[in-house]
Amino acid sequence: MLFRNQSLPPEDHLRLARMFGPIEDRKKDERQPGTGPEVSLVSNETGAGVTDEMDLHTLHLKANQQWHIDSTFMPVPSLCNILAAKVVTTEGGQTELASTRAAWAAMPEELKQKIRGRILGHNYRRSRERISMELANLPMFNKWPAQRWPAVWANPVNGHEALFIASHVFEVEGLSPAEGDALVDELMAFCTQPQFVYSHQWQVGDVLMWDQRATLHRGMPWPYEQPRTLASVCCSMTASDGLETARKAVSLAC
Template sequence: MHTSPLHPDFGLTVHDIDLRDVTADHLFPDIRRAFEEHSALLFPAQQMDDATHIRLAELFGPLENREAMAAGRDVAFEVSAVSNETASGVTDAMDLHTLNLQANMLWHTDSTFLPTPALINILTARVLPPSGGGNTELASTRTGWASMPADLKAKLKDAVIWHRLSHSRARISPELARLPEMNKWPDRPWRALWPNPVTGEESLFIASHSFSIEGLGLTEGQEVIDAAIAHCTRPEAVYSHQWAVGDVLLWDERAILHRGQPWDYSEPRTLKSICCSVTEADGLASVRLV
């Protein structure tokens, strides 16, 4: 692969792969190795339809199907649209749909509140606002953990962190947090550190969904969580991706925090997203409580 650094601390831009050509035996082993080592990969100017998107995702692991999880039965998988366009048109800034998008502008890791967390998010741009904005930003919790002050590390090293979807939504809108779809899953505990099973490097497994640390009071726990996220997302530690239609950006949910950036909500913006769930081979036992 011909690559260049995405950020000085993490990530690669891959310049010479057409994702339509990737199979389990051809190109994917190189992609997976780079994913484990560098945590985030950008593939510019791809021609990736939903079928190609699904084929690529399935190489990483089981597709995350939240509708099936919530229903407790098989529900046909559909590629998620992260968009301010609905059947009735473009939503305005205070619509609950748009407020939910704004909650994604908090630093987070996808699916930490689910029974099985996500391994990866594969995101691609389909429609972009003409006036710009709507960047996606990434920060490494692997390099963040390595550089974290000792006193903060001591509070997190053996910690168990609890996660709740409605917790992050409440920071945007109490009404949003009360919606049934924000309260489908019970609170979920995970160990704070996730060692990469390939490289051995530890990452902090944390998110805006994190609301409590076992053994600490709620206020102190939230202060520790906020301080850890703030350290990992210092301005110099952040990669901000300005989208072009066709770009494909993927990252390791075990080791990367991400967030969206605002745009003019009167203009449409649609990204397509697939998350894959972790398996035992991805080190799930390291964070799961026995």
């Protein structure tokens, strides 16, 4: 969903997100007692200007230019992300969304059979290794143990299936590393064909949100000397969103 011309201060951003589920709090173990989750800024701005193109922070932003679903590497994945545009660039910097539900519905049965019933291993570090080993070695990318999730999720309300895949995938259970990587690449290529992709050109005041269970997304490059700031709040999945069904599928596959 897209809402334009919105003023969304942090307290309202958090209040909106709580309408959809618990706020994801990746820094819970770092916060002072008595403080709550905060709005995250996806930004290359600092108090001294913008980060250099090869700065580790900028490389982290570049890692987000890989197709992914937020938080598949966490014990509780994200249900939705609510992004609000604060500072936008004169060119580039789009956010692209790909429907893995529409892609799954259109996918040839032969390809579906390669992945249906399989379990995928997800790790935050994996997506950062593709960009920089120095980046991947930072503590924030090694904070959570690898997570295992079914490759295909069904929406508990309407039963529609979608592929649950991301750049964080490091393993396809039952396949060799080479076979697994090749299959993930094939699935990613299918899901991100133009007919399944929406490319959003940001305007200040835009608020964009989506269902993470059925949507890949990525940022697009921009001239890094230009500042770009998006405010982000993710909501965590609950049992009613299909979380326990997914966990049960993993346990049965063991």
